[in-house]
Amino acid sequence: MRCNTVHALLDLHLEQQLPEELAQQIERHLMRCAACAFEARTLEQTRNLLRAAIPPVAPSPSFRERAAARLQDALVPHLHPRLEQADTRQWRLPLLPED
Amino acid sequence: MIDHLTGTQFPPQDTHEQRLIARFQQGDPEALATLYDRYVDRVFACAYHLLNNREDAEEVTIEAFLRAFERAATFRGECPLLGWLLVITRNLCRDRQRQPRLLTLEPEVADRHAVRASALCSTETALAVQRALEALPEEYRLVLMLCDVQEWDAREAATILHRSVQATKSLLYRARRALRQQLQDTWNREDATDAM
Ligand SMILES: [Zn+2]
Numbered sequence: 001m002r003c004n005t006v007h008a009l010l011d012l013h014l015e016q017q018l019p020e021e022l023a024q025q026i027e028r029h030l031m032r033c034a035a036c037a038f039e040a041r042t043l044e045q046t047r048n049l050l051r052a053a054i055p056p057v058a059p060s061p062s063f064r065e066r067a068a069a070r071l072q073d074a075l076v077p078h079l080h081p082r083l084e085q086a087d088t089r090q091w092r093l094p095l096l097p098e099d
Numbered sequence: 100m101i102d103h104l105t106g107t108q109f110p111p112q113d114t115h116e117q118r119l120i121a122r123f124q125q126g127d128p129e130a131l132a133t134l135y136d137r138y139v140d141r142v143f144a145c146a147y148h149l150l151n152n153r154e155d156a157e158e159v160t161i162e163a164f165l166r167a168f169e170r171a172a173t174f175r176g177e178c179p180l181l182g183w184l185l186v187i188t189r190n191l192c193r194d195r196q197r198q199p200r201l202l203t204l205e206p207e208v209a210d211r212h213a214v215r216a217s218a219l220c221s222t223e224t225a226l227a228v229q230r231a232l233e234a235l236p237e238e239y240r241l242v243l244m245l246c247d248v249q250e251w252d253a254r255e256a257a258t259i260l261h262r263s264v265q266a267t268k269s270l271l272y273r274a275r276r277a278l279r280q281q282l283q284d285t286w287n288r289e290d291a292t293d294a295m
Contacts, residue, residue, distance in 0.1 A: 011272045046279040047247055052220035053228035056249050057153075059143040059160065067161050071135065075168050076128075 001029045006036045014044055120180055124171045135164060138181055141251075142188050145259055148244045149192040159195060163188040185258045231281035239274035246271050 006029050012018050013026050030037045059067070122130035142163050146156035166187050167174075174183055220228075232240055238260065245256040246267075257267040 011268075011275070042279055042283070043275060046275055046282060049220065049224065049228050049282065050232075050243060050247055050278065053225035054232075054244070054248050057144050057147045058140050059157065063143075063157050063160075064139060067139070067157070067164070068132075068135065070161055071131075071164055071168070074165055075131065 001025050003029075003033060003036055006030070006033070007039060010036075010040055010043055013040070014047065116180065117176070120174070120176065123168075123180075124174065126171070131168060134180065138184055139164070141181060141255070142184055144245075144249050144251075145185055145188045146192055148241055148249075149189065149259070150195065155195060159188060159191045162191050166191070181255065182258050185255065189259055189261075227282065227285055231278055231285060234281050235274065235277055238270065239277055242267065242271045243274050243278060247275070 006026055009018060009022070009026060013023060016023075018026070030040055119130050119133060123134055139160065143156055143160045146159040146163070147153065150156050150159065163184060167184055174180065232243070235243075242256060242260060245251045245259060246253060253264050253267050253271070256271075257264045260267055260270065262270065
């Protein structure tokens with residue numbers, strides 16, 4: 001395998017999205033080509049550093065609750081009239097704690 | 100199946116999701132709750148990374164679900180519901196960015212750059228990574244956040260970025276190399292200073 005082919009496939013290799021045979025060919029190349037090995041290692045390190053430095057964001061539990069309450073308030077009057085006779089407690093989004 | 104807004108190809112939806120959507124369109128509150136629970140994190144992350152502000156992202160998240168529920172009947176199932184929700188979210192973010200603000204608020208620096216000393220890397224390293232990210236063009240930052248930090252599928256990121264899946268992947272690959280270059284430059288400078 002040539003260096004430029006390795007370079008072109010490195011991201012997919014890093015993401016483990018290559019078929020086994022191709023991945024092994026790349027690994028063999030990385031064992032004997034210092035330039036490609038450096039390329040692969042620094043690319044992987046960059047991604048690892050990024051993941052370590054920046055945690056993924058998620059809405060806070062209090063927001064999830066507030067949002068569910070607001071959605072419920074806004075939506076209940078517009079829900080299908082067929083369901084209106086149902087016990088009103090059923091409208092409560094299950095995300096909200098029963099009080 | 101092609102999302103006509105982005106040209107993104109999505110795989111067919113599973114039948115469980117289709118049944119859920121049918122119930123959602125009929126106004127079944129449990130279906131609404133299930134969909135909310137399933138997608139609120141993605142919608143929030145999308146808004147957060149477009150607006151760089153937690154409070155605005157929370158507002159947009161609520162608006163996005165309200166709009167989706169109001170327009171449930173117009174959802175034609177041409178793309179997955181998540182893709183449709185993300186397009187709604189993206190448009191709401193764009194509207195919000197266009198609005199003149201009464202107060203000129205700084206982007207939420209303290210939150211975006213919350214430096215967490217974790218077991219994974221030192222505070223100093225985390226800061227260096229965040230500065231390196233800052234130096235990148237907006238779309239590089241966004242694709243790195245969505246694909247490498249949030250670990251989204253390239254198809255979902257493509258919806259937000261308004262690109263094809265292939266273009267999103269090549270943007271991601273360029274962004275990784277640009278971030279690496281920034282980090283190498285930073286640490287090269289540091290080494291040069293240390294050597295003096
Ligand atoms: Zn090589």
